[in-house]
Amino acid sequence: MSRTRAARALAFALATAAPVPVAAETLVAALSRDRVSIESNFTGTEVTVFGTIEADPNDPPRPRGWDVVVSLTGPRRAVVVRRKEPVAGLWINRESLVIADVPLFAAVASTLPLDRVTDAATAARLGLGRAGFAGTVTEAADARTAAFRLALHRLQSSNGRWAEQPTGVTFLGRRLFSATLPIPADVPIGPYRARVTLFADGRPLADQTLDLIVAKSGFEQGVADLATHRPILYGLLAVAMALVTGWLGGVLFRRD
Template sequence: MRLALLLALVAVELLPGRQAVGAEPSRPEQVQSDVSQRVISIQSNFTGIEIVLFGSIDFSRAPSPDEAPYDVIMVIRGPNRPVVVRRKEQIAGLWMNGASQTFPSVPGFYAVLASRPFRAVAPEAVLKKLGIGFSNLDFGKTAGGETADDGFRANLTRLQQEHGLFQESDDAISFLGRSLFRGSVALPVNVPIGRYTTQVFLFRDGKLLSQSQSSLQVEKVGVERVVYMLAFHYPFFYGLLAVLMAVSAGLLAWTVFRRE
């Protein structure tokens, strides 16, 4: 009788889905991330900088460091700005500006880093929804409310890439152990100032598990900041100051080199 009761208890314990008393249920994976620098100061000797993005996966289910089932995509995006793209046309042997198109909302900087080719990480529909990749960026509607011409859009992307302001890097994120990862991106010397956002997406088998977001500030300091503030926020005083400086330089040169 006791043997039959013991066997019944063991069978109940082995039933699928039964958890041991006091055992914590499994939690979904969560990604945490940050950047190496929250503030980047631009002075006259600024030649570009490399920033490091790093993070970890809480409640990771990776069996070992060499068998991580996860994919990570990082997106760094600068402040949006309107950009005018003009087509060069040859008229009477001279190259002149022809047709143009204005894109009202273009990121001043945009970079995508991935642990492997990001188009193999998730379906195109998911990448489009998250705005991952050059082709999935939304530059806004044109002045007439129409969709932008593909030729102008392609040339805008090409020019941004040539200036180092648009970057796509596959296999740029490396895992360090079961849950830690890192990646780095180079900000060029012509990087625009403003607030940047960094987004980190965690995938497994093409499915988005979690995402994390942080930010950093790129700003001018010293004399460069004063000149920038005058030029963009007080253009009248900036122009007046430029004229006064030019007149002062001319008078000084005349005083030094004038003949008796």
């Protein structure tokens, strides 16, 4: 009993004497929805992340305030990047590089540009921002690999699959924040994970992950399921539909 009390006293003394302030803040965050349903009228949508920072007066002061980074990452797949080269006057795919574990969709929003929230190494370690988009960050082994990875970043950014919103997280009050992330119309189907990370003075204090499902539903799902799970039936249906449409057209517009 007395040993426990002594240990507690010691721990308290150590904690209060520690030169680095102990992070005591916690995060409570939620998504505006946990499912994005793709139906025939789907033209893209948005997902909003709300959150609040729970802190009490005993926590170390944050004279520079907090920073929040919200990232949303979609299903990961291996992708192949190909490069065209002129061969005998024709532009032909020659070299290619398979890059594993690439998020097909990734969006990052933050209170400040990411390089002002934290240093590159920390961002990479947490998988945030451009460095985190392509999975493991290799110190570009050679110029060729670096060029292919750069092309991947360029293409994914230009087609809206990888998006950065350097000031996308806004504080609604001192502790309440929100971020609205775009879900484009051609969003890849699959499981998504949102990650909210709280920073102060460049150091991560707390984080929370939230799950989101992007799935076809209703008629779209029915058609896709049939095509995937009953391909023979789907094929017969496609042929029947084509024959009937053609026959109907002939009957309706018959002239002879």
